[in-house]
Amino acid sequence: MKAQRNNEQDQVDLAAMIERASIPLLLPALVQLTGDTRWLDERYTPARPVGFSEDPTGGLEPQIRAEIRAAAVDAVTRWQKGELEPAVPDPEPTLMAALMSQCLGAPVPADYAPMLSEQLGLRPYRPESVREQLGAAGREFSVAVIGAGISGLAAARSLKTAGIPHVVLEKNSEVGGSWWENRYPGARVDVPSNLYSFSFGDKQWSEHFSQRDELSEYLIRTSQELGVRDAIRFGVEVHSARWDAERQLWVLSMTTPQGEETLEASAVITAVGLHNRPKIPDFPGMDSFAGKVVHSAQWSEDLDLTGKRVGVIGSGASAMQVVPAVVDQTAHLTVFQRSAHWVAPNDLYFQEVSEADHWLLANIPFYWEWNRFRLYWMYTEGMFPALKVDPEWDTSQNSVNGYSESLRRFYMDYLTRKLHDQPDLIEACTPSFPPFGRRILIDNGWFDVLKRDDVDLIRSGIAQITPSGVVTTGGDEVELDVLVLCTGFQQQRYLYPLEVSGIDGRQLREEWHDDNARAYLGLASPGYPNLFYLFGPNTNPPGGSYINLAEAQVRYVTDLLVTMARDGIGALEVREDVYTEYNERLDEANRSMVFALGRVSNVAPPRDSLPHLACHDK
Known part of the structure; x- marks a missing residue:
C-alpha cells in the first residue's frame, strides 16, 4: 500500500517499526523523501541479493544500519507532522538508475528507469483521451476485448481512460481468467504477492505468496474499483473473428446466454491467456476408466478423495501444489512423472x-x-544472467555458465539434503536440463x-x-479410484480454439501450423x-510476474x-519485413539461451516504435 499520512501513525512506536524495516528499501526512500544523496554513497551500498533470498540488513555493519534507521525515523517523523514533503517524488532517469542500483546493491542501467518509474507508480501511465475528438468527428470506433482475466482487466482500464468505446467478452461468469477457473487444492501464486499485482491496484496481502481465493477476490475487487464491469459481457464465448476489408472492421461470431450472435468492432484485443484451455491427454483406454477423472483446472468442489x-499424472507446477494439499486425505497416492x-x-x-x-x-x-522494485529485479531481471549460454561452457553437466552452475549446485544441494536417505528419489528428482530451462x-x-x-x-x-487404473510402459499395473490430470494447458496452440480469418481469407491457425x-x-x-494479442507468442516469462508484462x-x-x-486511421498492421526481421532476431537470441537446450522458446520482446506499422486512412 502506498504511504499516506493518517492518525494511527501517532499510536505506533516509529523507531521500533523502522528497526523491522529493510535497509535496501530505506536507502532510496530516504533520498526521495529528503533529497539527501549521501545515502547513495558506497559506504551505504547493501550486498546484492543471491537468487530469491532476501536479507533485510543488506549485509551492512550494525553502526551503518543504525545510522540509516535513525535518519529514517527523523525523516518520517517530520513527514508525518507535515514538516517535510517528498523532495524527489519523480526522479529523472539518471537519479532513478542510481536509486535502483543502491536498492539492489548492483548496477542497473538507466534504460530501465522509464519502465520502472511507471511500474512503481512514480510516473503512472495515463493514455491520451480521445473521447471528445471521436464525438466531435462523429466517427465510429470501437474495440472488442476477448477475455476478462488479468490482461483483459488492464486493457479495459486503459481503454476506459482513453475514452475509447469497448466491450469485454468473457466466457466465464466472473472476471479473473485462470484465477477464477483453477480451484484445485493448494492453488497459489509462485511469485510474491506484492509483485504479482497491478501497479495501480494496491492491496494488503495476507500471505507473501497468496492463495487462489485471495487472488480471485483481488481481481474481482479491482474490476469493481476500476469501474470496468459495465463493459463486460459474461457468459460469452467467441468462436471466430473475420476481417471485413471493405468496411475495415472485425466480425466476431460468438455464443451468448441468449444464443448465437455476431458483433462488429474496429479493433480486437485478444486477452485469452495461456492457461485457459486444459490439455487432456489421449491415453488409450481413457474412456474406460471406472473411477473419476478430473483435470486440475476443472476441479470439482464435491470431489472427495478420502x-x-x-493417481496424479504430471509433476509440474499444479501437481506440486495439489499433491501435498491432498495427500493426507488419500489412502495411497501415485505420481506419474x-x-x-x-x-x-x-x-x-x-x-x-x-x-x-x-x-x-x-x-x-x-x-x-x-x-x-526489489522483488521485480530478484524474480525477473536478476535471473537473466543464468539464461545466457556461455559458448565456452560445458553444458553437458546441466548448466550454461558460471552463475547457472552456482544455481544448479544450490538447487541440487537442497534436493540432496531433503532426500538424503533415499538415493533412488534423488536420481528420479534430478532434472535433465539446466536451471531456467x-x-x-x-x-x-x-x-x-x-x-x-x-x-x-x-x-x-x-x-x-484400464477400467481399474493405469498400465505403465514398464508393465506395472496401478489400481486407482481417482485420476487427477495435472497435464497443463494448450499453451502451444495459441488462441485455440478461436479461428481468425484475415486479409483475403488467410487463416491465422494455418499460418501458425496450429x-x-x-x-x-x-x-x-x-x-x-487491428488485431492485437496480449500474452502473445513468445512472451511467457521464465520467471517473475506476468502482470508487469501485461501492463x-x-x-x-x-x-x-x-x-x-x-x-x-481505418486499418493498421505490422509490415511483413519488420515482422520477419524481428522473429529472425528472436530466433537468433533464443539459440544462445538456456531455452534452446530445454526445448523451450521464450524471449520477452522489446518495445518498438509506431513507424514499423502500415497505416491506412479510413
Missing part, C-alpha cells in the same frame, strides 16, 4: 505477512514502491511428500488406462489489421489505438 487410491523440475526453497512460501510489514508498506513513503518451481512440501510410504513416484510412461505461433513483439501479425503490452496497444482513433 480413503481413495489417487514425465520429467523432473528444478525446485527452489522459499521460507516465506507459507508465511503470512506480518503486521509490521503491513505497517511499513502502508506508512513509510516510497517503501512500497522500492519493495516492488523451464520455470523454477517452489517447494511446498513436494520432497517431503515423495518420501512417504503411502506415496509412489513412477517415471515410466503410461501405456494405457502450434507454432509467431508475432511481432508478441503483439501483432501481418495480414491481420507494458496494454500500454503499447492503447497508444496505437489512441493514434488510430485520433487520426482517423
Whole structure:
C-alpha cells in the first residue's frame, strides 16, 4: 500500500517499526523523501541479493544500519507532522538508475528507469483521451476485448481512460481468467504477492505468496474499483473473428446466454491467456476408466478423495501444489512423472505477512514502491544472467555458465539434503536440463511428500488406462479410484480454439501450423489489421510476474489505438519485413539461451516504435 499520512501513525512506536524495516528499501526512500544523496554513497551500498533470498540488513555493519534507521525515523517523523514533503517524488532517469542500483546493491542501467518509474507508480501511465475528438468527428470506433482475466482487466482500464468505446467478452461468469477457473487444492501464486499485482491496484496481502481465493477476490475487487464491469459481457464465448476489408472492421461470431450472435468492432484485443484451455491427454483406454477423472483446472468442489487410491499424472507446477494439499486425505497416492523440475526453497512460501510489514508498506513513503522494485529485479531481471549460454561452457553437466552452475549446485544441494536417505528419489528428482530451462518451481512440501510410504513416484510412461487404473510402459499395473490430470494447458496452440480469418481469407491457425505461433513483439501479425494479442507468442516469462508484462503490452496497444482513433486511421498492421526481421532476431537470441537446450522458446520482446506499422486512412 502506498504511504499516506493518517492518525494511527501517532499510536505506533516509529523507531521500533523502522528497526523491522529493510535497509535496501530505506536507502532510496530516504533520498526521495529528503533529497539527501549521501545515502547513495558506497559506504551505504547493501550486498546484492543471491537468487530469491532476501536479507533485510543488506549485509551492512550494525553502526551503518543504525545510522540509516535513525535518519529514517527523523525523516518520517517530520513527514508525518507535515514538516517535510517528498523532495524527489519523480526522479529523472539518471537519479532513478542510481536509486535502483543502491536498492539492489548492483548496477542497473538507466534504460530501465522509464519502465520502472511507471511500474512503481512514480510516473503512472495515463493514455491520451480521445473521447471528445471521436464525438466531435462523429466517427465510429470501437474495440472488442476477448477475455476478462488479468490482461483483459488492464486493457479495459486503459481503454476506459482513453475514452475509447469497448466491450469485454468473457466466457466465464466472473472476471479473473485462470484465477477464477483453477480451484484445485493448494492453488497459489509462485511469485510474491506484492509483485504479482497491478501497479495501480494496491492491496494488503495476507500471505507473501497468496492463495487462489485471495487472488480471485483481488481481481474481482479491482474490476469493481476500476469501474470496468459495465463493459463486460459474461457468459460469452467467441468462436471466430473475420476481417471485413471493405468496411475495415472485425466480425466476431460468438455464443451468448441468449444464443448465437455476431458483433462488429474496429479493433480486437485478444486477452485469452495461456492457461485457459486444459490439455487432456489421449491415453488409450481413457474412456474406460471406472473411477473419476478430473483435470486440475476443472476441479470439482464435491470431489472427495478420502480413503481413495489417487493417481496424479504430471509433476509440474499444479501437481506440486495439489499433491501435498491432498495427500493426507488419500489412502495411497501415485505420481506419474514425465520429467523432473528444478525446485527452489522459499521460507516465506507459507508465511503470512506480518503486521509490521503491513505497517511499513502502508506508512513509510516510497517503501512500497522500492519493495516492488526489489522483488521485480530478484524474480525477473536478476535471473537473466543464468539464461545466457556461455559458448565456452560445458553444458553437458546441466548448466550454461558460471552463475547457472552456482544455481544448479544450490538447487541440487537442497534436493540432496531433503532426500538424503533415499538415493533412488534423488536420481528420479534430478532434472535433465539446466536451471531456467523451464520455470523454477517452489517447494511446498513436494520432497517431503515423495518420501512417504503411502506415496509412489513412477517415471515410466503410461501405456494405457484400464477400467481399474493405469498400465505403465514398464508393465506395472496401478489400481486407482481417482485420476487427477495435472497435464497443463494448450499453451502451444495459441488462441485455440478461436479461428481468425484475415486479409483475403488467410487463416491465422494455418499460418501458425496450429502450434507454432509467431508475432511481432508478441503483439501483432501481418495480414491481420487491428488485431492485437496480449500474452502473445513468445512472451511467457521464465520467471517473475506476468502482470508487469501485461501492463507494458496494454500500454503499447492503447497508444496505437489512441493514434488510430485520433487520426482517423481505418486499418493498421505490422509490415511483413519488420515482422520477419524481428522473429529472425528472436530466433537468433533464443539459440544462445538456456531455452534452446530445454526445448523451450521464450524471449520477452522489446518495445518498438509506431513507424514499423502500415497505416491506412479510413
